Amino acid sequence: MPDSSMVPREVTQDLRTLIADAGISAQADLVARILATGVGLGLDDADRLDLKITSAALTEMRAAFRLFAPYRNVPKVTIFGSARTKPDDALYRAASDVARALAERGWMVVTGAGPGIMQAAAEGAGSQQSIGVSIRLPFEEKPNAVVAEADNVVAMKYFFTRKLMLVKESHGFVCVPGGFGTLDEMFELLTLQQTGKADPTPIVLLDRAGGTFWAGLRRFADEELIPSGVISADDFDRVLITDSVTAAADEITEFWRNYDSLRWVGKRLVLRLRAEPTDAEVDELNERFGGLVLDGRIEKSGPLRPERDDVDKLALPRLVMTYDQFQVGALFHLIRAVNRLGTAPAGPVGAR
Structure with a gap:
C-alpha cells in the first residue's frame, strides 16, 4: 500500500x-x-x-x-528490423518467410507496425496473427495496412513504452539487419538477458543468404568487447546468428520444447518443464552443470510452497537448484540441455 x-x-x-x-x-x-x-x-x-x-x-x-x-495464452515472437527495407530486398523476403513459418506453428508475430521489415513480417504472418505497436513519428504517420486490417495495433508516443510492449509479451525475438533503432532494440534485449532482468528467451539475428551484417557484430564482440572485459565470453552464447529461415524458426520453437518457465524462490531457481526427466537424466545434468550450483545439486521437485500459495503452474514437473546468479549466460546451456532430454515432447509454448 x-x-x-x-x-x-x-x-x-x-x-x-x-x-x-x-x-x-x-x-x-x-x-x-x-x-x-x-x-x-x-x-x-x-x-x-x-x-x-x-x-x-x-x-x-x-x-x-x-x-x-486476449492473446495471453498464445506464444508470440517479436521481429525487429529497418523501416527502410524495400520489398525487393532479400531481407524483406527473409522477414516475411520467418514470420510465415512461425505463424504456421501457431505463433503470433509482434512488430513495430511500420513499413519495411515490420510490414514484411506482418505480411508473412497474416493480419489475424499479427500485432502492431506503432510509434507516432512525423514520417511514419500510420501503421501498415496488415495490422490495421485486423485492428490489432496500438500507437505509442514514447519509445520506452513501445519497447516495453515489444519485449514484455514475447517468447522469442528475431532481429533483421537495420539501423540505429534496430540496433538499439537488439542491444536492449542482450542487456536484459545479460543482467538477468528478463527471463531467458531465444534471440535470433537473421541475415540474408551470405550476409555479413551480424557476423560483423560477432567479430567485433570477439575481437574488441570480450578481450577488453566489458562483456563475458559466453554473453553471445544466447544468440543464434544465421541466414537460414528454417534454423531461425527452429531456434525459437525448440527453446520451448521441454522448458516452460522459471521462478526464483529465495535463493533457489525453479525450472518448470513439460516432461519430467528420469533420474539418469538428472544425474547427467548434474555432471555437466554442477558447477552452476552453489549448494547441493540439481533435484527433481514438486511445486515449492510459494508456488502452491500462488497456484503457479502446479501441474508441471520441476528442477530445483541453488543457482549461481552470476552465471546467467550458462543458464541458456542448461535450458538447451533440458530441451534435449529424451522424454521431452515437441510442441509450442503455452502461457507463461
Missing part, C-alpha cells in the same frame, strides 16, 4: 473507497498504489511536463495491455 509518510492516511482511505465503489476487487492494493503515486506526484509539486509524461505513459500502457490481453 502507499507509504503513509507521503500520502495522508485519509487520502489513502478515500482511494480504497473509490476503488471499492468502482467495483474493483482483484489486485486492489496495486491499483491503490498506482493512484497514490499519482497523488504523490501532486504533493511533490511535479512540473507539468513530468505529469504529462506520467499520464501519457500510463494511458499507453493500459491501451497496450488491453490489446495483448
Whole structure:
C-alpha cells in the first residue's frame, strides 16, 4: 500500500473507497498504489511536463495491455528490423518467410507496425496473427495496412513504452539487419538477458543468404568487447546468428520444447518443464552443470510452497537448484540441455 509518510492516511482511505465503489476487487492494493503515486506526484509539486509524461505513459500502457490481453495464452515472437527495407530486398523476403513459418506453428508475430521489415513480417504472418505497436513519428504517420486490417495495433508516443510492449509479451525475438533503432532494440534485449532482468528467451539475428551484417557484430564482440572485459565470453552464447529461415524458426520453437518457465524462490531457481526427466537424466545434468550450483545439486521437485500459495503452474514437473546468479549466460546451456532430454515432447509454448 502507499507509504503513509507521503500520502495522508485519509487520502489513502478515500482511494480504497473509490476503488471499492468502482467495483474493483482483484489486485486492489496495486491499483491503490498506482493512484497514490499519482497523488504523490501532486504533493511533490511535479512540473507539468513530468505529469504529462506520467499520464501519457500510463494511458499507453493500459491501451497496450488491453490489446495483448486476449492473446495471453498464445506464444508470440517479436521481429525487429529497418523501416527502410524495400520489398525487393532479400531481407524483406527473409522477414516475411520467418514470420510465415512461425505463424504456421501457431505463433503470433509482434512488430513495430511500420513499413519495411515490420510490414514484411506482418505480411508473412497474416493480419489475424499479427500485432502492431506503432510509434507516432512525423514520417511514419500510420501503421501498415496488415495490422490495421485486423485492428490489432496500438500507437505509442514514447519509445520506452513501445519497447516495453515489444519485449514484455514475447517468447522469442528475431532481429533483421537495420539501423540505429534496430540496433538499439537488439542491444536492449542482450542487456536484459545479460543482467538477468528478463527471463531467458531465444534471440535470433537473421541475415540474408551470405550476409555479413551480424557476423560483423560477432567479430567485433570477439575481437574488441570480450578481450577488453566489458562483456563475458559466453554473453553471445544466447544468440543464434544465421541466414537460414528454417534454423531461425527452429531456434525459437525448440527453446520451448521441454522448458516452460522459471521462478526464483529465495535463493533457489525453479525450472518448470513439460516432461519430467528420469533420474539418469538428472544425474547427467548434474555432471555437466554442477558447477552452476552453489549448494547441493540439481533435484527433481514438486511445486515449492510459494508456488502452491500462488497456484503457479502446479501441474508441471520441476528442477530445483541453488543457482549461481552470476552465471546467467550458462543458464541458456542448461535450458538447451533440458530441451534435449529424451522424454521431452515437441510442441509450442503455452502461457507463461
